[in-house]
Amino acid sequence: MTARAPAPPVLATSGVSIHVFDLTALRGERAALEAEASPDERARAARLRDPAHRERFVRRRGALRRLLAAQTGASPRDVRFVAGYGGKPLLADAGLCFSPSSSGDVFVVALSATHDVGVDVERVLPRADLDDVARHVFPAPVVARLRALDDDARLAAFYRVWTLEEAVGKLDGRGIAEGTPLADVPLDALTRDGRWPLAAPHASGRFVETRALGDGAVLSLATAPRIATARVRT
Numbered sequence: 001m002t003a004r005a006p007a008p009p010v011l012a013t014s015g016v017s018i019h020v021f022d023l024t025a026l027r028g029e030r031a032a033l034e035a036e037a038s039p040d041e042r043a044r045a046a047r048l049r050d051p052a053h054r055e056r057f058v059r060r061r062g063a064l065r066r067l068l069a070a071q072t073g074a075s076p077r078d079v080r081f082v083a084g085y086g087g088k089p090l091l092a093d094a095g096l097c098f099s100p101s102s103s104g105d106v107f108v109v110a111l112s113a114t115h116d117v118g119v120d121v122e123r124v125l126p127r128a129d130l131d132d133v134a135r136h137v138f139p140a141p142v143v144a145r146l147r148a149l150d151d152d153a154r155l156a157a158f159y160r161v162w163t164l165e166e167a168v169g170k171l172d173g174r175g176i177a178e179g180t181p182l183a184d185v186p187l188d189a190l191t192r193d194g195r196w197p198l199a200a201p202h203a204s205g206r207f208v209e210t211r212a213l214g215d216g217a218v219l220s221l222a223t224a225p226r227i228a229t230a231r232v233r234t
Helices: 023-036 039-047 051-072 130-137 140-147 151-172
Strands: 011-013 016-022 081-083 089-091 097-103 106-112 115-123 194-197 207-213 217-225
Touching (some): 016 023, 016 115, 016 217, 023 051, 039 051, 106 115, 115 151, 151 207, 151 217
Parallel strands (some): 097 115
Antiparallel strands (some): 011 016, 016 106, 081 089, 097 106, 194 207
């Protein structure tokens, strides 16, 4: 079966393209995707007990390989990854930065040749622990702003903040538990699409932005001017 060409980016900003995939479109390509995967990826898929999780993993990695192959001129099976700082995935043989994220069957990849990137996507789904989670992981000004919103607006705002936190963490190769500098992001970021700078002392040239996608999903992107020598974990 001939590999399907990746979809064009649906969003683009500041030298960064964001590609959005519906993983259900790859349901009929399991054999081709497995053939393009590395032995490690096939082993990781086999260790996943939940069939739905296993299928999504195969599709995510296949979509990522095909997209990166299209950008670099390699074949999907020849795309090689290495672990950067904090375990952040990097391409072994190209100068392209990328960051993937998924929620259910929504899969997104941010790409840039000029910026470090971190992206996160989440479907906006009801959750009973919203207020408790917010108190534990979000800055106090953000928690206060969330409390001032009605129920529907608070739910959407929670996921905007969550994806912003995750995007900045991925930009730096850190996890959400390690904390991210969102206290300096305007509180308007909770309720509307936009792009905002991360203020000092977190360095100039760093931005975060958030956008609503179709089908009840929210996407956030964090960017920073690329450092010439990436820190690679050996």
